[in-house]
Amino acid sequence: MHIDLTGKTALVTASSAGIGFAIAKGLAAAGAHVVVNGRSQGSVDKALAALRAELPAASLQGAVADLSDAAGTDALIAAVPAADILVNNAGIFELKPFFEIDDADWERYFQTNVMSGVRLSRHYLKGMLDRGWGRIVFISSESALNIPADMIHYGFSKTAQLAVARGLAKLATGSGVTVNSVLPGPTLSEGVKAMLKETAEKEGKSIEQAATEFVRSQRASSIIQRPATVDEVANMVVYVCSMQASATTGAALRVDGGVLDTI
Structure with missing residues (x-):
């Protein structure tokens, strides 16, 4: 299958590292003009340099914006008025006991993980509908269906x-x-590596070993019995954004290694 997104503009939020960076790379490799977003100029510049080193012919631009509030979303829209593809990847996560999650935490998660995508979709979807073509992808999680007790x-x-x-x-x-x-x-991803770094160092293990043990102990239903790579997730996203995925919509597509025990 040859995916060609030449002539399409793709905005990938929180794409200076991790899953977002891998998605930006995949879309750029498919010919899209990709907007790389991050919260600081330094992180965006670093990501753009890495992408250009790997994909010299890629069409890229940077857009600095913190999407944790409406002002940041407005700034991103001002910098990028139109897009054919929107990947709502911006999000935060942490392990935290329920009784320690205060109102401010709940609001912060709602604003960053939910409202950023709502605000951007509200803007970009109009243009997509007018043009008769577009792709919006929300990067959710298997935790949407398998709610973790340690980060409700x-x-x-x-x-x-x-x-x-x-x-x-x-x-x-x-x-x-x-x-x-x-x-x-x-x-x-970088976020998961950071989360596991202390445990890995304390136990004298590599982060990869710690991640695999985390999956086997905390997500024991995993069929692949290891964490996915960011590129494995990006592959699904690039396909969903392609012309070939025109009959796939309204779907919740799993790249969970079989963690969700459902048919």
Whole structure:
């Protein structure tokens, strides 16, 4: 299958590292003009340099914006007025006992993980509908369906993304615009590496070993019995953004290594 996104502009939020960076790389390799977003100029510049080193012919631009509030979203929209592909990847996560999650935490997760995608979709979807083609992808999580007891606020926000994406897909009925969610499972991103670094050092293990042990102990239903790579998640997203995925919409597509025990 040859995926060609030449002539399409793709905005990938929080794409200076991790899953977002891998998605930006995949879309750029497919010919899209990719907007790399991060919260600081330094992180965006570093990501752009890395992408250009690997893909010298790629069409890229940077856009600095913190999407944790409406002002940051407005700044991103001002920098990038139109897009054919929107990947709502911005998100935060942490392990935290329920009784320690205060109102400010709940609001922070809702604003960053849910409202950033709502605000951007509200803007970019209009243009997609007018043009008769577009792709919106929400990067949710298997935690949207398998709510983790140690980060309920995160699971809640990821479930909310599924609801928004499904509703937007229905809104775009018959238009040529698709809206989907992609659900990664445990993935060896920079964020997960940082979360496991202390444990790995304390136990004298590599981060990869610690990540595999985490999957086997905390996500024991995993069929692959290891974390996914960021590129494995990005592959699904690039396909969903392609012309070939025109009949896939309103879906929650799993890249969870089989963690969710459902048929």
